[in-house]
Amino acid sequence: MLENRIIRIIEGIVGEQHVSTADTDRLCYSYDATQRQHRPDAVVWPSNAKEISLLLKMANAEGIPVYPRGAGSGFTGGSLPIHGGLALVLTRLDAILRIDEENLIAEVEPGVVTRQLQKAVEALGLFYPPDPASLKFSTLGGNVAECAGGPRCVKYGVTKDYVLGLEVVTPQGDIIRTGGETMKGVVGYDLTKLLVGSEGTLGVITKIILKLLPLPAAKKTMLVLFDSIDGAAQAVAAIIGGKIIPTTLEFMDGTTIDCVRRNTDLELPQAARAVLIIEVDGDSALIEKQAETILKLVNPLGVVNTWVAANSEESEAIWQVRRSVSPSMRKVNPDKFNEDICVPRSRLPEMIRTIEAISDKLQIPIVNFGHAGDGNIHVNIMVDTAEPGQEQKAKQAIEEIFAATLKLGGTMSGEHGVGVTKAPYIPMELDPAAVAYMKAIKKALDPNNILNPGKIFLQD
Numbered sequence: 436m437l438e439n440r441i442i443r444i445i446e447g448i449v450g451e452q453h454v455s456t457a458d459t460d461r462l463c464y465s466y467d468a469t470q471r472q473h474r475p476d477a478v479v480w481p482s483n484a485k486e487i488s489l490l491l492k493m494a495n496a497e498g499i500p501v502y503p504r505g506a507g508s509g510f511t512g513g514s515l516p517i518h519g520g521l522a523l524v525l526t527r528l529d530a531i532l533r534i535d536e537e538n539l540i541a542e543v544e545p546g547v548v549t550r551q552l553q554k555a556v557e558a559l560g561l562f563y564p565p566d567p568a569s570l571k572f573s574t575l576g577g578n579v580a581e582c583a584g585g586p587r588c589v590k591y592g593v594t595k596d597y598v599l600g601l602e603v604v605t606p607q608g609d610i611i612r613t614g615g616e617t618m619k620g621v622v623g624y625d626l627t628k629l630l631v632g633s634e635g636t637l638g639v640i641t642k643i644i645l646k647l648l649p650l651p652a653a654k655k656t657m658l659v660l661f662d663s664i665d666g667a668a669q670a671v672a673a674i675i676g677g678k679i680i681p682t683t684l685e686f687m688d689g690t691t692i693d694c695v696r697r698n699t700d701l702e703l704p705q706a707a708r709a710v711l712i713i714e715v716d717g718d719s720a721l722i723e724k725q726a727e728t729i730l731k732l733v734n735p736l737g738v739v740n741t742w743v744a745a746n747s748e749e750s751e752a753i754w755q756v757r758r759s760v761s762p763s764m765r766k767v768n769p770d771k772f773n774e775d776i777c778v779p780r781s782r783l784p785e786m787i788r789t790i791e792a793i794s795d796k797l798q799i800p801i802v803n804f805g806h807a808g809d810g811n812i813h814v815n816i817m818v819d820t821a822e823p824g825q826e827q828k829a830k831q832a833i834e835e836i837f838a839a840t841l842k843l844g845g846t847m848s849g850e851h852g853v854g855v856t857k858a859p860y861i862p863m864e865l866d867p868a869a870v871a872y873m874k875a876i877k878k879a880l881d882p883n884n885i886l887n888p889g890k891i892f893l894q895d
C-alpha cells in the first residue's frame with residue numbers, strides 16, 4: 436500500500452477528487468479483457484501532460500510503478516498493474532483538439548474513443564481507417580500503444596500507418612514531441628515508430644497527430660459461404676492475385692459457423708464449412724465492377740451460397756454474422772484463451788489444418804476466425820478451467836500453435852501485443868540478441884523500471 440504521504444503528493448498534483456484508494460476503484464481498475472486481475476494501490480486520473488510529468492517524476496523518486504491505461508480492453512494484460520502502484524487512467528484526456536481539412540490530419544488526446552474520432556471526421560467527408568473490433572470503447576492512446584489492427588487493415592494498414600507525430604511523457608517525466616504534421620520527416624531516429632506498439636512501456640502518450648484520408652464514396656459487402664476452408668483460402672489468393680485489395684477479407688472456419696448456428700437464429704446452410712465476408716469501397720461504378728470480378732474469381736472454389744448486400748441495412752446484417760461470433764463462443768465453454776497469430780496469407784489453410792489437428796488431439800474446441808486478407812487468425816481455445824487438466828491442455832495447445840505458426844514464417848501476435856500473457860513465449864520468436872537489444876532500449880529510457888514494469892519481458 437502507498438503511504439499517506441505519497442497520496443497527499445498525488446492529490447497535490449491532480450486534485451483530491453482525481454485519485455482514489457477506495458477498494459471499489461482498485462477493483463474496477465484491476466482487470467482488462469484477459470481473465471487476470473491485479474489491483475493497483477491507487478487509481479489516478481490526470482488531465483494533462485504536465486500532471487503526468489509530475490506524477491512520473493514523483494514515481495521515480497519514490498520507486499512506485501506506474502501503469503498507463505486507456506479503456507482496459509487489451510487482450511494481453513498490457514494495462515494490468517501487476518506490481519501494484521498507480522493505475523494511470525488516461526480517459527480524462529479526451530479532446531479532439533482539431534481536424535485540419537486542408538492538410539488531412541487530426542490532433543487528438545489519447546482518451547478519445549476510436550469510433551468517436553471516426554464519426555467526427557466522417558461528418559466532414561474524411562476517413563480514419565483503423566477499426567479494431569473494440570472501436571466503440573477502446574481509446575486511440577490504447578490503439579497507438581498496441582498498434583491496433585482490424586478488418587479494414589488489409590487495404591488500409593494498421594494504426595502505425597496513420598500516426599504522424601506524438602506528444603509523450605517519458606518514463607522519467609520529460610515532455611517530448613516526436614514526428615510532426617508533415618507527411619515526410621527524417622530528422623533523427625524515428626521515435627514515433629518506436630513508441631507506436633511499445634505497449635505503454637517507453638512513454639505515456641498525451642497527444643497524437645493522425646493522418647486522415649478522404650471518405651470513400653461507397654462500399655459493397657458480400658458474404659460468401661464455402662464447402663471447405665481450402666476453398667475460402669484459395670479465394671483469398673484468387674482475389675489478391677486478381678489485383679483487387681478489398682477493404683476487408685474476414686473469414687470464419689467451420690467450428691465458428693457451428694457455434695454461430697447453434698446460438699443464433701442466423702441461417703447458415705449445413706454444407707458451409709467456411710465463410711468470407713468481403714467488402715470493397717471506393718467509387719460506386721468501380722466497386723460494382725470489383726464485386727462482379729470477385730464473385731467470378733471465387734465461384735469455382737466450392738461456393739455454397741452468396742449474399743451480396745443491396746443496401747446499408749443488408750450490409751449491417753452481414754456484419755452481424757461476424758459480430759455474433761464472440762457472444763456465441765462463450766456458450767461453447769466458459770473460459771477462452773485468445774491468440775492472434777499471423778502467417779503469410781498463402782499458409783492460412785496449412786495453419787488452420789494444424790490447429791484442427793491440435794484441437795482433435797487434445798480434445799478441446801478451438802474456434803478460428805479473423806482477418807484472412809492479412810493472414811491474421813484469432814484462435815480461441817475454449818475450455819472450462821474448473822475441470823481438472825483443461826487449463827494445462829489449453830497451454831499445451833497454445834505452445835504447439837505458436838511453434839507451428841513460427842515454422843510457417845508467422846508471428847505470435849498480429850495485433851494484440853505481448854503484455855503479460857505472451858511474455859513467456861517471447862524466446863520462441865525472438866533470438867536472445869534481439870531481446871537484449873530491446874531490453875537495452877527499455878533500460879536506457881526507464882532506468883528505474885517505473886513505467887509498466889513486468890510487461891513484454893518476463894524480467895525487465
Ligand SMILES: Cc1cc2nc3c(=O)[nH]c(=O)nc-3n(C[C@H](O)[C@H](O)[C@H](O)COP(=O)(O)OP(=O)(O)OC[C@H]3O[C@@H](n4cnc5c(N)ncnc54)[C@H](O)[C@@H]3O)c2cc1C
Pocket residue numbers: 467468502503504505506507508509510512513514525545566567568569572573574575576577578579580581582583584585586634635636638639640641850851887
Ligand atoms: C471485444 C474486443 C475486440 C477487440 N478487437 C480488436 C481488434 O480487432 N484489433 C486489435 O488490434 N485489438 C482488438 N482488441 C484489443 C484492444 O481493444 C486493443 O488492443 C486496444 O487498442 C486497446 O485499447 P485500450 O484503450 O482499451 O487500451 P488498454 O487496454 O487500456 O491498454 C492497452 C495498452 O496500451 C497502454 N496504453 C494505453 N493508453 C496509453 C497511453 N496514453 N500512453 C501509453 N500507453 C498507453 C497500456 O499500458 C497497455 O499496455 C479487442 C478487444 C476486445 C475486448
